[in-house]
Amino acid sequence: MMATVSYPNRPAQPRPGPAMAKSPVTSIDVARLAEVSQSAVSRTFTPGASVAPDTRARVLEAARKLGYRPNAIARTLSTRRSRMIALVMSNLQNQFYPLVVERLSQRLQKDGYHVLLFITETEDADELLVELMRYQVDGIVMASTQLSSRLAQEIADARIPVVMFNRSTRAGRVSTVSSDNHGGGRAVAQFLAAGGHQRVAYLAGAEDTSTNQDRERGLRDGLAEHGLRVVARAVGHYDFERARQATRELFGPLVAASERPDALFVASDHMAFAAMDVLRLELGLRVPDDVSVVGYDDVPQAAWGSYALTTVAQDATAMIEATVGTLLQQLEDDAVSRGQVLVPATLVVRQSARRPVEGAA
């Protein structure tokens, strides 16, 4: 796009320092008309700076009258921060992510930052890194379970504060924030075992993600404690359609009734909804009478009456607090040690899975 905006009051060829003074309207003109200090004008247009509402109103009124526009040079002189945090995601399909986008934005705005979105599935670290440097974001939240942690590593190596959200990694040089996925999976196993389930199946997310690996390990470890194991397994890749297909593989007509699992742990609520629809509407199975279903995330839809999904709640608010706190720490001290934050995950019991008390009957 070679198009250019025509701002009548901007110099055709902006040049640094003195040259800017030749610009028709300067912050001095605005200060004079608004009868405030020049620093008040500068503060008004500096991200993160504070200014009294009435002062702001007068500055804005004068700026409108004069057609004044703040410029990046003035801004760069008054602050070395862009006041932008990049949020890198691959998509918003899983209903957990809209929640993250909304709450992370609101939380950062409290501290005078805004979220700059990067929706990408690229594995080209150079391409993404250059884009991020171009916008001079102050920090980065990588909130995609799909993007490789090597990407985050490259960014961290470029000395840009970065937090991997909803991820864990063995590489200790990047900060991560995730819920206790292993503990969550283990809690599901204990709940299903206590409910008297004998044949537990697992519907996996993307195989190469830490969320899927940790949740499955937790399930297997928890079942082993009760002398149980995962009797069947299929992969849904965190995708709705593929989860439907995976459910057919696990429960379809080709599966003998005696072989059929009596419980299904699904690696995300998003896939669990797909599984429940296939079980009930396509295969005519009752949930939980014939099959108990447990999900992961506790997205708003899990509470909807038609699903009433028993699931593991990720505490999005706590995860976001930890993420913002970690970022701000790195912003204050580039040398701060990188750590892994695990936010406790709690089982939310609704109607989609047989409960212990019934199991005891």
Added chain:
Amino acid sequence: MMATVSYPNRPAQPRPGPAMAKSPVTSIDVARLAEVSQSAVSRTFTPGASVAPDTRARVLEAARKLGYRPNAIARTLSTRRSRMIALVMSNLQNQFYPLVVERLSQRLQKDGYHVLLFITETEDADELLVELMRYQVDGIVMASTQLSSRLAQEIADARIPVVMFNRSTRAGRVSTVSSDNHGGGRAVAQFLAAGGHQRVAYLAGAEDTSTNQDRERGLRDGLAEHGLRVVARAVGHYDFERARQATRELFGPLVAASERPDALFVASDHMAFAAMDVLRLELGLRVPDDVSVVGYDDVPQAAWGSYALTTVAQDATAMIEATVGTLLQQLEDDAVSRGQVLVPATLVVRQSARRPVEGAA
């Protein structure tokens, strides 16, 4: 936040022009090491500029070795664009909005822009306008049905390209893009009339929004063409919980069976899911046998088997194309006339409403 990032290679007190040359590492150093032109280095770190992948890789490699960081001053000299489009929303509750965030971001990225998020419910035009000017966004998409159009007007008056998304307004000085909400409401009326429904109720969104007003007007006009009218009405304010309550008002035990509506048009799918849960699980009514339900938006969840919601599809992709096209036009020519784009809305028939053929039986 008074914290500052410590970038070893940045001057403690950056000053414009000549002073920058004193910065330990300059684009000249990078160009020399990478054996490319200085303009190649500048292009590499300029949003929207193009550079060959191998050149980019060499520049990035050299920049990494030297610990070089591009700076806003250099960027401002090389372009007068921030390459950022602000997306202003009040929340992402309604599942239509995550779709908009994802697709608008992807679409803008194709043209070398990124989305800067402003999640706000403020009615303080000054506050929002100052925030937007602070970040010097090239354009603004207002995608909240709640924010007043006066706000958009104030922004347009500040000569910042702005498009109101999913809104229509009488004030002709702001560009708007919306689906044909009146036409959509009218199509619902015709479908319900052809289905033999006699007692149509309306579950309204926020009363003061153009989406709600246009959809309801369309419904009433369409029903009138068949000698029908809206027999009952309640307000859900586009909120899930309030939609549940509104459904109880319209169909609860206090309503005599003879008085009960036989069809319900809900102003958004998000509220329609709440209505269906209350109708079926709380009030024991069958959908569509006892009550036909029709929604608006066609969000992904509308296709989920448990709801199979008949609804009016908003063509998000077409709406976003129109929005981006309108913005880029205004970016090229500030004087371009502001218009209202209406994207056709089409009824998607699923199982939640009785169909014409059955009605004829």
